[in-house]
Amino acid sequence: MEVLLVKQQKENNYECLIKGRVKNGQTIQFNNEITCTVEERVNTNTGYRYNIRFKCEDTLMSHLHEIGIMPVPPYIKKPINDSMQYQTVYSRQEGSIAAPTAGLHFTGTLLNNIKSAGIGLAFIILHVGVGTFMPVRVETVEDHVMESEYYIINKAAADAINNVIACGGRLIVVGTTTIRALESACWQDGMIQPSQGWSEKFIYPPYKFKTPIGALITNFHLPKSTLLMLISAYAGRQVILDAYQKAIDKGYRFYSFGDAMFIMNREE
DSSP states (O other): EEEEEEEEEEEEEEEEEEOOOOOOOOOEEOSSSSSEEEEEEEEETTTEEEEEEEEOOGGGGGGGHHHOOOOOTOOOOOOOSGGGGGGOOOOSSOOOSSOOGGGGGOOOHHHHHHHHOOOOOOOOEOOOOGGOOOOOSSSSSSOOOOOEEEEEEOOOHHHHHHHHHHHOOEEEESSSHHHHHHHHOOTTTTTTEEEEEEEEOOOOOOOOOOEEEEEEEEEEOOOOOOOHHHHHHOOOOHHHHHHHHHHHHHOOOOOOOEEEEEETTOOO
Protein backbone atom coordinates (compact mmCIF):
# COMPACT_ATOMS: atom_id res chain seq x y z
CA MET A 1 0.00 0.00 0.00
CA GLU A 2 1.22 3.50 -0.86
CA VAL A 3 0.10 6.77 0.74
CA LEU A 4 0.92 10.06 -0.98
CA LEU A 5 0.56 13.21 1.12
CA VAL A 6 -1.23 15.87 -0.94
CA LYS A 7 -2.18 18.64 1.46
CA GLN A 8 -1.71 19.23 5.19
CA GLN A 9 -4.94 20.06 7.00
CA LYS A 10 -3.80 20.14 10.62
CA GLU A 11 -0.58 19.16 12.39
CA ASN A 12 -0.87 15.39 11.78
CA ASN A 13 -3.88 15.38 9.47
CA TYR A 14 -3.41 15.17 5.71
CA GLU A 15 -5.40 14.85 2.52
CA CYS A 16 -3.85 11.87 0.72
CA LEU A 17 -3.93 9.69 -2.34
CA ILE A 18 -3.84 5.97 -1.56
CA LYS A 19 -2.76 3.17 -3.87
CA GLY A 20 -4.59 0.12 -2.57
CA ARG A 21 -8.02 -0.70 -1.12
CA VAL A 22 -9.01 1.00 2.13
CA LYS A 23 -12.20 1.90 3.96
CA ASN A 24 -13.22 4.55 6.46
CA GLY A 25 -11.95 3.81 9.95
CA GLN A 26 -9.17 1.50 8.74
CA THR A 27 -5.80 1.71 10.49
CA ILE A 28 -2.56 1.49 8.52
CA GLN A 29 0.68 0.53 10.30
CA PHE A 30 3.88 2.01 8.83
CA ASN A 31 6.33 0.89 11.51
CA ASN A 32 6.35 0.30 15.25
CA GLU A 33 5.99 4.02 15.96
CA ILE A 34 3.68 5.37 13.25
CA THR A 35 0.10 4.47 12.36
CA CYS A 36 -2.68 6.33 10.61
CA THR A 37 -6.46 6.15 10.51
CA VAL A 38 -8.51 6.69 7.36
CA GLU A 39 -11.15 9.15 8.54
CA GLU A 40 -13.00 10.00 5.34
CA ARG A 41 -13.05 9.39 1.59
CA VAL A 42 -13.61 12.59 -0.37
CA ASN A 43 -14.63 12.87 -4.01
CA THR A 44 -12.70 15.63 -5.79
CA ASN A 45 -12.61 16.89 -9.36
CA THR A 46 -9.63 14.60 -10.04
CA GLY A 47 -10.82 11.49 -8.22
CA TYR A 48 -11.01 10.19 -4.67
CA ARG A 49 -8.84 11.48 -1.85
CA TYR A 50 -8.65 10.36 1.76
CA ASN A 51 -8.46 12.44 4.91
CA ILE A 52 -6.00 10.65 7.16
CA ARG A 53 -4.95 11.21 10.78
CA PHE A 54 -1.44 10.06 11.67
CA LYS A 55 -0.47 8.97 15.17
CA CYS A 56 3.18 9.29 16.17
CA GLU A 57 5.46 11.01 18.62
CA ASP A 58 6.13 14.65 17.70
CA THR A 59 4.92 15.55 14.20
CA LEU A 60 4.69 13.38 11.12
CA MET A 61 7.08 15.72 9.28
CA SER A 62 9.87 14.79 11.70
CA HIS A 63 9.49 11.11 10.68
CA LEU A 64 8.85 11.41 6.96
CA HIS A 65 12.43 10.81 5.86
CA GLU A 66 12.52 7.61 7.93
CA ILE A 67 9.37 5.97 6.53
CA GLY A 68 8.85 7.68 3.18
CA ILE A 69 10.49 8.26 -0.16
CA MET A 70 10.35 11.27 -2.42
CA PRO A 71 7.42 11.16 -4.88
CA VAL A 72 8.25 11.40 -8.57
CA PRO A 73 6.07 11.74 -11.69
CA PRO A 74 4.39 8.50 -12.82
CA TYR A 75 6.36 8.43 -16.08
CA ILE A 76 9.70 8.14 -14.21
CA LYS A 77 10.14 4.40 -13.85
CA LYS A 78 13.70 4.15 -12.54
CA PRO A 79 14.24 4.81 -8.81
CA ILE A 80 16.01 8.05 -7.91
CA ASN A 81 18.63 7.13 -5.33
CA ASP A 82 19.86 10.68 -4.78
CA SER A 83 16.94 13.00 -3.96
CA MET A 84 18.97 16.01 -5.11
CA GLN A 85 18.56 14.76 -8.68
CA TYR A 86 14.92 15.79 -8.44
CA GLN A 87 15.40 19.01 -6.49
CA THR A 88 16.34 22.52 -7.53
CA VAL A 89 19.55 23.84 -6.00
CA TYR A 90 17.67 26.87 -4.67
CA SER A 91 14.79 25.03 -2.97
CA ARG A 92 14.37 25.94 0.68
CA GLN A 93 10.86 25.15 1.90
CA GLU A 94 9.24 21.71 1.95
CA GLY A 95 5.68 21.30 0.70
CA SER A 96 5.72 20.74 -3.06
CA ILE A 97 4.46 17.45 -4.45
CA ALA A 98 6.81 17.67 -7.45
CA ALA A 99 9.89 19.60 -8.53
CA PRO A 100 9.45 22.74 -10.67
CA THR A 101 11.46 21.06 -13.39
CA ALA A 102 12.53 24.11 -15.40
CA GLY A 103 14.67 24.95 -12.39
CA LEU A 104 16.52 21.62 -12.56
CA HIS A 105 18.67 23.07 -15.37
CA PHE A 106 20.29 25.56 -12.98
CA THR A 107 23.37 24.63 -10.97
CA GLY A 108 25.05 26.61 -8.23
CA THR A 109 27.85 27.51 -10.64
CA LEU A 110 25.39 28.71 -13.28
CA LEU A 111 23.53 30.89 -10.78
CA ASN A 112 26.84 32.44 -9.65
CA ASN A 113 27.76 33.14 -13.28
CA ILE A 114 24.37 34.78 -13.83
CA LYS A 115 24.88 37.04 -10.81
CA SER A 116 28.45 37.83 -11.92
CA ALA A 117 27.04 39.00 -15.25
CA GLY A 118 24.97 41.60 -13.41
CA ILE A 119 21.65 39.77 -13.71
CA GLY A 120 19.46 39.88 -10.63
CA LEU A 121 17.66 36.89 -9.14
CA ALA A 122 14.35 36.80 -7.28
CA PHE A 123 12.90 33.69 -5.64
CA ILE A 124 9.24 32.97 -4.98
CA ILE A 125 7.41 29.88 -3.69
CA LEU A 126 4.70 27.78 -5.26
CA HIS A 127 4.02 24.35 -3.83
CA VAL A 128 3.33 22.27 -6.93
CA GLY A 129 0.20 20.17 -6.49
CA VAL A 130 -0.87 16.78 -7.82
CA GLY A 131 -2.93 18.56 -10.48
CA THR A 132 0.24 19.25 -12.47
CA PHE A 133 0.06 15.61 -13.64
CA MET A 134 -3.66 15.66 -14.43
CA PRO A 135 -4.54 15.94 -18.13
CA VAL A 136 -7.48 18.02 -19.29
CA ARG A 137 -10.21 15.41 -19.88
CA VAL A 138 -13.25 17.65 -20.42
CA GLU A 139 -14.41 18.51 -23.93
CA THR A 140 -14.71 22.22 -23.13
CA VAL A 141 -11.51 23.74 -21.73
CA GLU A 142 -13.44 26.21 -19.57
CA ASP A 143 -14.96 23.28 -17.64
CA HIS A 144 -11.59 22.05 -16.37
CA VAL A 145 -11.03 22.71 -12.66
CA MET A 146 -7.49 23.40 -11.47
CA GLU A 147 -6.03 21.95 -8.27
CA SER A 148 -5.28 24.67 -5.75
CA GLU A 149 -1.59 25.32 -5.07
CA TYR A 150 -0.11 27.50 -2.33
CA TYR A 151 2.17 30.38 -3.33
CA ILE A 152 4.21 32.99 -1.47
CA ILE A 153 5.67 36.17 -2.95
CA ASN A 154 7.50 38.05 -0.20
CA LYS A 155 8.44 41.73 -0.14
CA ALA A 156 12.04 41.14 -1.27
CA ALA A 157 10.87 39.28 -4.37
CA ALA A 158 8.14 41.82 -5.12
CA ASP A 159 10.61 44.72 -4.79
CA ALA A 160 13.11 43.01 -7.12
CA ILE A 161 10.42 42.34 -9.74
CA ASN A 162 9.07 45.89 -9.52
CA ASN A 163 12.58 47.36 -9.88
CA VAL A 164 13.03 45.49 -13.15
CA ILE A 165 9.67 46.73 -14.40
CA ALA A 166 10.35 50.34 -13.34
CA CYS A 167 13.78 50.33 -15.05
CA GLY A 168 12.40 48.88 -18.28
CA GLY A 169 14.43 45.70 -17.85
CA ARG A 170 13.53 42.19 -18.98
CA LEU A 171 11.78 39.81 -16.60
CA ILE A 172 12.81 36.24 -17.42
CA VAL A 173 10.54 33.70 -15.74
CA VAL A 174 11.73 30.17 -14.96
CA GLY A 175 8.91 27.65 -15.20
CA THR A 176 5.16 27.57 -15.64
CA THR A 177 4.66 27.29 -11.87
CA THR A 178 6.35 30.67 -11.47
CA ILE A 179 3.96 32.20 -13.99
CA ARG A 180 0.96 30.80 -12.13
CA ALA A 181 2.20 32.31 -8.87
CA LEU A 182 2.89 35.70 -10.46
CA GLU A 183 -0.48 35.78 -12.19
CA SER A 184 -2.27 34.76 -8.97
CA ALA A 185 -0.69 37.58 -6.97
CA CYS A 186 -2.19 41.01 -6.44
CA TRP A 187 -1.09 43.69 -8.94
CA GLN A 188 -1.69 47.43 -8.51
CA ASP A 189 -0.88 50.03 -11.16
CA GLY A 190 1.38 47.57 -12.99
CA MET A 191 3.33 46.59 -9.88
CA ILE A 192 3.19 43.30 -8.02
CA GLN A 193 2.31 43.30 -4.32
CA PRO A 194 3.69 40.92 -1.67
CA SER A 195 1.04 38.24 -1.24
CA GLN A 196 0.36 34.62 -0.50
CA GLY A 197 -2.57 32.27 -0.80
CA TRP A 198 -4.10 29.43 -2.79
CA SER A 199 -3.93 29.66 -6.57
CA GLU A 200 -6.53 28.03 -8.79
CA LYS A 201 -5.46 30.02 -11.83
CA PHE A 202 -6.03 28.20 -15.13
CA ILE A 203 -4.22 29.93 -17.98
CA TYR A 204 -5.12 29.02 -21.55
CA PRO A 205 -5.48 30.92 -24.87
CA PRO A 206 -6.57 33.64 -25.18
CA TYR A 207 -5.25 35.15 -21.98
CA LYS A 208 -4.05 38.64 -21.06
CA PHE A 209 -1.06 38.42 -18.72
CA LYS A 210 -0.70 40.88 -15.84
CA THR A 211 3.01 40.06 -15.54
CA PRO A 212 5.24 41.76 -18.15
CA ILE A 213 7.11 38.55 -18.99
CA GLY A 214 10.12 39.23 -21.21
CA ALA A 215 10.94 35.55 -21.73
CA LEU A 216 10.09 32.13 -20.34
CA ILE A 217 12.32 29.12 -19.67
CA THR A 218 10.28 25.91 -19.62
CA ASN A 219 10.57 22.19 -20.31
CA PHE A 220 8.65 20.24 -22.95
CA HIS A 221 5.34 19.19 -21.43
CA LEU A 222 2.87 16.31 -21.66
CA PRO A 223 0.11 16.45 -24.30
CA LYS A 224 -3.31 17.66 -23.08
CA SER A 225 -1.69 19.22 -20.00
CA THR A 226 -2.56 22.57 -18.45
CA LEU A 227 1.15 23.44 -18.67
CA LEU A 228 1.09 23.09 -22.46
CA MET A 229 -1.97 25.35 -22.60
CA LEU A 230 -0.23 27.94 -20.45
CA ILE A 231 2.80 28.26 -22.71
CA SER A 232 0.47 28.34 -25.73
CA ALA A 233 -1.29 31.31 -24.13
CA TYR A 234 2.07 33.03 -23.79
CA ALA A 235 3.76 32.21 -27.09
CA GLY A 236 0.86 31.30 -29.37
CA ARG A 237 -0.50 27.84 -30.12
CA GLN A 238 1.08 27.47 -33.56
CA VAL A 239 4.47 28.67 -32.36
CA ILE A 240 4.43 25.99 -29.66
CA LEU A 241 3.24 23.26 -32.04
CA ASP A 242 6.04 24.14 -34.47
CA ALA A 243 8.61 24.15 -31.64
CA TYR A 244 7.44 20.76 -30.39
CA GLN A 245 7.60 19.28 -33.87
CA LYS A 246 11.16 20.54 -34.28
CA ALA A 247 12.05 19.11 -30.86
CA ILE A 248 10.70 15.71 -31.95
CA ASP A 249 12.57 15.90 -35.24
CA LYS A 250 15.82 16.77 -33.45
CA GLY A 251 15.40 14.10 -30.77
CA TYR A 252 15.09 16.47 -27.82
CA ARG A 253 14.17 14.98 -24.46
CA PHE A 254 10.75 15.71 -22.99
CA TYR A 255 9.26 16.01 -19.48
CA SER A 256 10.95 16.37 -16.08
CA PHE A 257 14.54 15.42 -16.94
CA GLY A 258 14.28 16.64 -20.51
CA ASP A 259 15.50 19.67 -22.39
CA ALA A 260 14.24 23.23 -21.97
CA MET A 261 13.21 25.96 -24.36
CA PHE A 262 13.69 29.72 -24.13
CA ILE A 263 10.54 31.48 -25.33
CA MET A 264 10.79 35.15 -26.24
CA ASN A 265 7.97 37.62 -25.75
CA ARG A 266 6.12 37.93 -29.08
CA GLU A 267 5.72 41.68 -28.62
CA GLU A 268 9.43 42.44 -28.15
